[in-house]
Amino acid sequence: MDNEQIKLLLVKYITREANDEEVVQVKDWIRAHPENEQYFAQLYETWQNMLYLNPKVIDEDKAFEKFGPVINPQETKYRQLYKWTKVAAVIALFGVLSFILIQHYAQNAQSIRQVAANKGGIKKIILSDGTLVWLNAGSKLKYNTNFGKTNRSVYLEGEAFFEIAPGKKTVPFIVNTKNYTVRDIGTKFNLKAYPNDQFFETTVIKGEVAVEGNVDNNAHEMNRIFVKPRQVLRIYYHPPAEKYAYKPNDNKDLENLNEIQVLQVDSGKMDRYDGWKNDVLVFDGNTLGEIAKVLERRYNVKIIMDDADLQNIRYSGSFKNVGGIDKVLAIIKGNTAIDYTIKGNTINITNDNN
Structure with missing residues (x-):
């Protein structure tokens, strides 16, 4: 795509005027280079902040007409970001100079x-x-x-x-x-x-x-x-x-x-969703596949379950301040038809056929 096409597509995407084919083109361009992704993220964030400040003042049709001529993806990084700041100001249709985020990015290298x-x-x-x-x-x-x-x-x-x-x-x-x-x-x-x-x-x-x-x-x-x-x-x-x-x-x-x-x-x-920060794990009808991911992160282990039916078994229970995964698995085993073996940090869970 040439510069003019990129200008047009970015504007249409941000203002939600892009069709399906154009959406794909924009995403391909953004993913093509890390700087493209960074440019878009900062522009999009500025747009969102402007919407939050005063959504009624934004006329997307007028913005679309004025937005395009400002963008020039081939300019240097900081000049590009500075111009995107002006783009945001045009879109918002009012001169909130104190809210020029991208100008700040242009003048101060961020870490x-x-x-x-x-x-x-x-x-x-x-x-x-x-x-x-x-x-x-x-x-x-x-x-x-x-x-x-x-x-x-x-x-x-x-x-x-x-x-x-x-x-x-x-x-x-x-x-x-x-x-x-x-x-x-x-x-x-x-x-x-x-x-x-x-x-x-x-x-x-x-x-x-x-x-x-x-x-x-x-x-x-x-x-x-x-x-x-x-x-x-x-x-x-x-x-x-x-x-x-x-x-x-x-x-x-x-x-x-x-x-x-x-x-x-x-x-x-609610502890099912936020109990983890207090060392509480709550499962309410979760599949063993879902539970395995939680336990892997919680106890820094690798869990292997090759049986798809086994992964879909559902389990409900809660655990508080349980220091070792072996205790968690023992409790699950007591209520579910599973068996398991532990070798180092690798756990193999199988069906209990007995």
Whole structure:
């Protein structure tokens, strides 16, 4: 694609004017080079922040007309980002110079901070704005060094519990994952987005969050889904064998989305979703395949189950402060027709034919 085509496609994608073929072209361009992905992510975040500040002032038709001439992907990195700042200002149709995020990027080379919780461990951190974050085993949290100043955006790979500190309305707290973006409107929520899981899940304890698809998700045109207290939103990347009913109240454009579940949870059962930070594991009708992934991360082991029927066996139970996986497996074995062997960090689970 030449420069003019890229300009046009980026504008159409951001303003949701792109057709299916154009969406594929944009995604191919973004994935072609890490800098392309970074450029788009920063532009998209600026667009989202502008929407949050004053969504009514944005006329997407006018924005589309004015947006294109500014972008020039072949310019140097910082000049490109600076121009994208001006793009955001044009889109918003008002001169909020103090909100020029990309200009800040252009003038100050940013470094990325990363905090990780290794398999077998949990880590608690306090961000510079006072937000508390618990990272579950095998999770990573990334954020820029200027976090809390011009932005409160983080990138999560894995699972985390967020207790958001109050902040300025002009600087919302945003959690980016590979497939979805979560905007905090409340105070406490759990977010699960492991790369090897086939679903995205967020659970709101207090407050409210808004969820929408991002560039890596085919459902990029999904309406925002608002998740309220004691609700769980689960979106499957690939629909599972079992079908669930989802009846949205006010979203009518979800026919082409991956399968969605919105569940209301009793307050007494919330530990199924956030108990891990207090060393509590709760399984409520989960398959052994699902449980195995949790145990692998929790105890830093490799679990092998070659039998597909075995993986689909369901189990319910809770474990608190259980130090060794052998004790967990012994309890599961006492209630389920399984057997297992442990060799080092490798566990082989088989059917108990006796």
